[in-house]
Amino acid sequence: MAYQLISFVLCPFVQRSVITLKEKRVPFEITYIDLQNPPEWFPAISPMGKVPVLRVDQDRVLFESAVINEYLDETNPPPLHPQDPWRRAHNRAWIEFGSNLIGRQYRMLMALDEDGFIQERDGLLADLRYVEQQLGEGPFFNGAAFSLTDTAYAPLLMRLDLIERRHPQGLFAQTPKVGAWRDALLARPAVRGSVVTDFQERFNAYFAEQGGYLGKYLA
Ligand SMILES: N[C@@H](CCC(=O)N[C@@H](CS)C(=O)NCC(=O)O)C(=O)O
Numbered sequence: 001m002a003y004q005l006i007s008f009v010l011c012p013f014v015q016r017s018v019i020t021l022k023e024k025r026v027p028f029e030i031t032y033i034d035l036q037n038p039p040e041w042f043p044a045i046s047p048m049g050k051v052p053v054l055r056v057d058q059d060r061v062l063f064e065s066a067v068i069n070e071y072l073d074e075t076n077p078p079p080l081h082p083q084d085p086w087r088r089a090h091n092r093a094w095i096e097f098g099s100n101l102i103g104r105q106y107r108m109l110m111a112l113d114e115d116g117f118i119q120e121r122d123g124l125l126a127d128l129r130y131v132e133q134q135l136g137e138g139p140f141f142n143g144a145a146f147s148l149t150d151t152a153y154a155p156l157l158m159r160l161d162l163i164e165r166r167h168p169q170g171l172f173a174q175t176p177k178v179g180a181w182r183d184a185l186l187a188r189p190a191v192r193g194s195v196v197t198d199f200q201e202r203f204n205a206y207f208a209e210q211g212g213y214l215g216k217y218l219a
Contacts, residue, residue: 001075003028006042006053008035010206012102012155013065014052015194019151020069022190024076066095069148080148087142094134094141095152101127102156109163109207109214117213121169128175135177139184146188154191157182162203167217 003021007014009032021028033039035051045061046053054062054071062068073080082088104127108120131153135141141149161182164171172179185191196202208219 002057003072004055004058005030006046006051006055007032008051009196010199010203011051012159013050013099015155015158016065016151017052017054017068017072018194019154019190020072020080020148022193023080023146023151024072026072026076066092066099066152069151073148080146080151082142082145082147091142091147091149094131095149097127097130098149098152098156101131101153105156105159105163110210110212111214112212114213121171125169125171125174128171128178132175132177135181138177138180140181150185150188153181154185154188154194157185158191158195159203161186162200163214163218166204167214 003026005014005017005021005028007018007030018030033042033051038049042053043049045055046063048063050063052063052065052068054068056062062071070081082091101124104120104124108117108124111117111120136143140146141153157178160171163169172182204218208215
């Protein structure tokens with residue numbers, strides 16, 4: 001099968017699928033687009049105007065990162081999703097929670113002033129405390145086995161790590177299991193190789209340009 005991922009270079013949702021493909025050592029092509037000025041073919045394959053989009057053998061198209069990841073997982077064994085139906089459903093619920101956390105992280109990055117930033121940071125911390133309660137001995141979400149839930153949280157934790165370095169808020173000190181999970185994920189070759197080589201510079205520059213409160217720490 002020929003896979004093509006349509007991406008925006010900083011998108012955490014596309015990064016989930018990149019990690020899945022790399023974990024499975026499945027070759028793929030990645031096409032970066034400018035979401036502010038998308039190519040004329042994009043609306044026809046992305047009904048919600050979002051990335052990721054996965055093209056399979058050119059003419060089959062999927063959108064939504066969780067759906068794309070499950071399809072990739074089912075068609076490229078061995079599976080990363082747990083085999084037990086309860087465990088799998090539980091993982092899906094926490095992947096959805098992780099998507100919500102990515103939204104919170106984005107709002108924190110875009111908050112205009114310190115009050116707005118603190119409000120979003122506190123909401124994010126409250127959500128991280130829920131995640132903390134789900135984690136066991138690690139190193140991954142389900143224990144020893146790396147899963148789709150790990151692919152779903154790695155982009156969030158990679159970005160939080162960058163933010164913490166520039167403007168420390170003690171988020172991982174207050175959620176130590178999440179901190180250890182971040183370390184295990186960031187050490188994983190598929191995670192490290194899931195972004196462009198100058199990702200950190202691009203990430204910092206992009207949010208510095210947005211002019212929000214955090215931007216001045218990222219510049
Ligand atoms: N629920 C979607 C979210 C994807 C998403 O929000 N992608 C962003 C880029 S990171 C996007 O394409 N935004 C463009 C827009 O909302 O117009 C998924 O999991 O794939």
